[in-house]
Amino acid sequence: MKTRYLLLLAPLLFLAACQSDTPAEEPAPLPGAALYRVTFEATWSASTHANFPYGAHFSPPMGLSHRADGLIYRPGQLASKGIKDMAELGHNGFLRTEINALRGSGAALRLLDGAGGFNSPGTFTDTIRLDADHPLLAVVTMIAPSPDWFAALEAENLLVDGQWVARRSVPARAYDAGTDSGPSFTAPNQPTTPAEPIRPLLLPPATGMAPATAPPWASGTWSASTKGRPGYRPSRWSRACWMRWRAAGGNTTSAGTRCSAAARACRARNRLWKA
């Protein structure tokens, strides 16, 4: 008798739970992969920096989605061959190999491989996939012409409290790779021997003013994107609903008509999000 009573009550309890808009005893499911649109907006121009050179541009950007241990450079440490070539020449061959090695070790997920350089001011856009194990995004590109200077959008964590950030804009940072001692944008090659650590770019020819007030060279914007729906992210409610639907074994009959429709919508959204 008692068992029968519970069986009768169970669907009612489930329906009541599904209609609640303050769910949450269940742990939130781990977020799936996320696709981000990366926009690198170069703002470097004659009106932002002194000594703006003829033909100012940025080299084909290279980026990666990665873990905390998947950095392609560290300020205060020596540049890799890949960072040196990118910063001095805009050549990405070695950097591509280094990023692919990080992918092979599991420290990086995807490679963002810019097809070409672009003038400054100007804009570059591309997309890259992240997942919960690799929620950081970094992009580097040579400031050109220059001895060994590069701009970076670095190690932005886009997974905060279990939610993908819908959109974030950050100023690019500028670095001296420590491999060429040229003091101006168009100085001839002057290899730095031995090489010096990567450090923030604060040379007067580059800033034209006090470093503390130097404007950024560029800014980057990350926008979550799912099948042409930029900015979409699953709501707290849809996650809880999907969890309940899954807990019911996907049984739409026992879940009730109203809950089933909501669960199907949750499931469809979840599928989109994981695409």
Ligand SMILES: [Ca+2]
């Ligand atoms: Ca240098």
